[in-house]
Amino acid sequence: MASSDLRDELSCSICRDIYTDPVSLICGHSFCRGCINRKLDSQSSxxxxxxxxxxxxxxxSKLCKNIVLAKVVECLPPIPPEKEETAIPCTYCFHSPVPAVKSxxxxxASLCERHLKVHSKSPEHVLSKPTNDQGNRRCSIHNKILEYYCLDDSTDVxxxxxxxxxxxxxNVKFLLDALETKKRQKLEQVLISKEKTNKELQHLKQRRRDVEDKASEMGKRVSSLFRDLRMKLNHFEMTALEVISKQEKKVLQTxxxxxxHLEVKREELSGQIRDVEEMCKMSDPLTVLHEDFLHDVEHRNDEKLYEVEDIKDHEISLFLQTGLSDISAGTNVWIHMLKPVDLLLDVDTVSNNVTxxxxxxxxxxxxxxxxxxxSAKRFDCSQALSIGVFSSGRHYWVVEISRSGNLGIGVCYPSICRNGYSLMGENENSWSLQYVINEWFVEHDRKATPLxxxxxxxxxxxxxxxDAGLLSFYDLTNPIRHLTTLKATFTEPLHAAFMVAKEGYIKILSDDL
Incomplete structure (x- = not known):
């Protein structure tokens, strides 16, 4: 008797499950004791x-226990759930179907565990997951098994x-040899990229240590300076350290x-290495060769990694100079005092619509x-240049400006065009901070960036x-505030440049801040 028929014979007609404590009525029909009691409770007394x-x-009360049926149920072995038969049986098991584990x-042919052990292990006998569909494993032209891989065309042949x-x-190889070649190539690419990432990571970590050391050293010097001065400088000392701390935090955050970013990238590359190793352990090389994990691994050096803004010691110097101007006379301090250069305007460059x-x-x-x-040096538009030029070193100057009209301040090469409407900032030979129609922005080569x-x-x-290619602008409030910094590689000497329009006014200040 089939297992399904036996289950039917030993099942209660009420709960449809194997009898539990079977009892019989006077008519001879049997039920679970609990099932029949609940049924009779619902009937008339x-x-x-x-x-x-x-x-x-x-x-x-005439509910008699069915002793024979109860013993049969107790002795009945558990009936396992019917297993789903595999759709692909072993080709060589003729007498009874046995699930295949490989094809x-x-x-x-499909092979069970027993026949797989005695199967040929030569490379041309390529094994895959059990399948009856060999169509995608055969050449569409020659109808022969695809057991090679063309590395030139990246296709199965x-x-x-x-x-x-x-x-x-x-360049044609056996599938397994091609897989090993491609695996080696990809691993080499990933390892090279990981090595470059490690070097960049070490460079950035060293930069971080340098920034921390520099900030620590500057902090110590500032503290030493203020300890040697009177108690009235304590508040100013704390303010200076806060400025340094803010710069440090800004640089360190970057x-x-x-x-x-690089640590995440390194982990991703390590993950790719593990993925390559795991995927290449599969027995079916065709599947592995066509997986997306074999895409080319590229490494792009990001120049911005090495352009992280450093702590601006000149800003700290300017800040201290501003606060200490009244009490620093005769005091030997470590800060580099930036004394404004004494600039004069070249009358031969001043345009005719400028006073x-x-x-x-x-x-x-x-x-x-x-x-x-x-004069060949004179501008047609309302601009003027300094008499001298800067060709190296650090320089600092201060201007007083009107809050009406339009104006611009910056630097330019001597080769800037003097004819026509050639304003500084609107060409590759000049850099400027401008105030036009109540808006502040910096401009170079017609690229304007609002403040x-x-x-x-x-x-x-x-x-x-x-020498560093930096042009910075500061709002000389108390304390001074950095507005923006333009970066460039200067190839000619630089004039200080000035532009006024619509009754704008600029004055060069030569005294200390």
């Missing part, structure tokens, strides 16, 4: 009936393809973000044509580090 045949009886692409077919003379002060330090836009002598914050004072500090 004057007359009861069998749920199967409808036989009636009055005495409910041989060459033999076009049969023996006829590279002997007499289109792949003749190509470095931390880059380090986190020049007698001391050659101030210009104002004018609607009157001053009809100055012709994130407004300028609050009427004095602007300009700091030039020619």
């Amino acid at each position: 004057k007359s009861y009936s069998c749920p199967d045949c409808g036989a009636e009886f009055r005495d409910r 041989c692409l060459l033999c076009e 049969c023996v006829s393809c590279f002997v007499v077919g289109h792949h003749q003379g190509h 470095l931390a973000d880059l380090i986190d 020049l002060s007698r001391d050659l330090k101030a210009i104002r836009h004018s609607y009157v044509d001053h009809s100055r002598p012709e 994130p914050d407004k300028v609050s004072s009427n004095r602007i500090g300009i700091y030039l580090d020619y």
Whole structure:
């Protein structure tokens, strides 16, 4: 008797499950004791009936335990759930179907565990997951098994393809050999990329240590300076350390973000290495060769990794200079005192619609044509340059500006065009901070960038580090505030440059801050 028929015979007709404590009614039908009690509870107390045949009886106590049926149920072994038969049986098991564990692409046969042990282990007998569909394992041209791989065309081929077919003379290898070659290539790429990432990571970590050491050293020097001064400088000392701390945090945050990025990238590359190793352990090389994990691994050096802004010691110097100007006389301190250079304007460069002060330090836009002598250096538009040039070193100057009209301050090469409407910032030979129509922005080569914050004072500090290629602008409030820094590689000497329009006014200040 089939297991399903046996289950039916030993099942209660009420709960449809194997009998539990079976009892029989006077009609002979059996039920679980609990099932029949619940059924009889729902019937009239004057007359009861069998749920199967409808036989009636009055005495409910006549529920006799079916001893034979109970013993049969107790001795009945557990009936396992019916297993789902595999769709692919072993080709060589004729007498009874046995599930196949592998299929041989060459033999076009499926193998169980027993037949797999005695199967040929030669490379041409390629094994795969059990399958009845060999269509995608055969060459569509020659109808032969695909047991080779063309590295030149990255495709599967049969023996006829590279002997007499289109792949003749190509770099063709056995599937397993091709898999090993490709695995080695990809691992080499990943390892090279990981090594470069490690070097960049070490560089950034070293930068972080350098920044921390520099910030620590500067902090110690500032503290030492303030300890040697009077108690009234305590508040100023704390303020200076806060400025350093803010710069340190800003630089360290940038470095931390880059380090986190590279550490994540390193983990991803390590993960790729593990993925390559795991995937290549599979027995079916065709599947592995076509997996996406074999995509090319590229490494791109990001130049921005090495352009992380450093702590600006000149900003700290300017900050201290501003606060200590009244009490630093005769005090030997470590800070590099940036004394404003004494600039004079070159009268031969001043345009005819600009009024020049007698001391050659101030210009104002004018609607009157001053009809100055012709000069090859003179601008047609309302601009002027300094007499001297900067070709190396660090320099600092301060200007006083009007809060009306348009104006610009910056630097330019001597080769800047003087003819026509050639304003500084609108060409590759000049860099400037401009105030036009109540908006502040920096400009170079016609690329304008608005300032994130407004300028609050009427004095602007300009700091030039020619060798480092830095041009910084500061709002000389108390404390001073960094506005922006332009970066460039200077190839010519630089003039200090000034522009005024619509009654704008600029004056060069030569005294200390």
